[in-house]
Amino acid sequence: xxxxxxxxxxxxxxxxxxxxxxxxxxxxxxxxxxxxxxxxxxxxxxxxxxxxxxxxxxxxxxxxxxxxxxxxxxxxxxxxxxxxxxxxxxxxxxxxxxxxxxxxxxxxxxxxxxxxxxxxxxxxxxxxxxxxxxxxxxxxxxxxxxxxxxxxxxxxxxxxxxxxxxxxxxxxxxxxxxxxxxxxxxxxxxxxxxxxxx
Numbered sequence: 461x462x463x464x465x466x467x468x469x470x471x472x473x474x475x476x477x478x479x480x481x482x483x484x485x486x487x488x489x490x491x492x493x494x495x496x497x498x499x500x501x502x503x504x505x506x507x508x509x510x511x512x513x514x515x516x517x518x519x520x521x522x523x524x525x526x527x528x529x530x531x532x533x534x535x536x537x538x539x540x541x542x543x544x545x546x547x548x549x550x551x552x553x554x555x556x557x558x559x560x561x562x563x564x565x566x567x568x569x570x571x572x573x574x575x576x577x578x579x580x581x582x583x584x585x586x587x588x589x590x591x592x593x594x595x596x597x598x599x600x601x602x603x604x605x606x607x608x609x610x611x612x613x614x615x616x617x618x619x620x621x622x623x624x625x626x627x628x629x630x631x632x633x634x635x636x637x638x639x640x641x642x643x644x645x646x647x648x649x650x651x652x653x654x655x656x657x658x
Contacts (some may be wrong), residue, residue, distance in 0.1 A: 471502030477490035482604035490550035491606030495624035515596030523553035523574035526608035581639035603648030607648030
């Protein structure tokens, strides 16, 4: 359990995000970024904009796998002419966190971790520590993985995940639950929903 912080609100997106989010920056956002932005918009009752004391933490089991697969497929097929300037920015795992920061005007900490369920637990602990030390006034924490056919072709059970779960956490209140689950998104969702977040 993570003490002295609580979940203020939780947003979920499963599958294809809302059309207005998907086309917010046409051709620029990769699937995990679209999913994460759609879930982030569900967390705030008011429009997400200009929240300079907001910190952003994102965890993903597969990170930028899909964008990297598309990038390298183009490069290997056609050399530099096959590299898309629209795909390349998403080849870093922090693309979703960066897009949320752009949408919110967040200037607090911005952290991305990749890995399994233990990465979800570590992410929540890092966000709580930043709230306690005053690095930010509120934290937006997100677990996201977007479906990609190459992941499914590898036979990974988790490859069918096409979801984002976002929670806004603040100082005080009930402790956040433990991150238990077989996948990163599942473990994260368990932690933020067992703490009483809405």
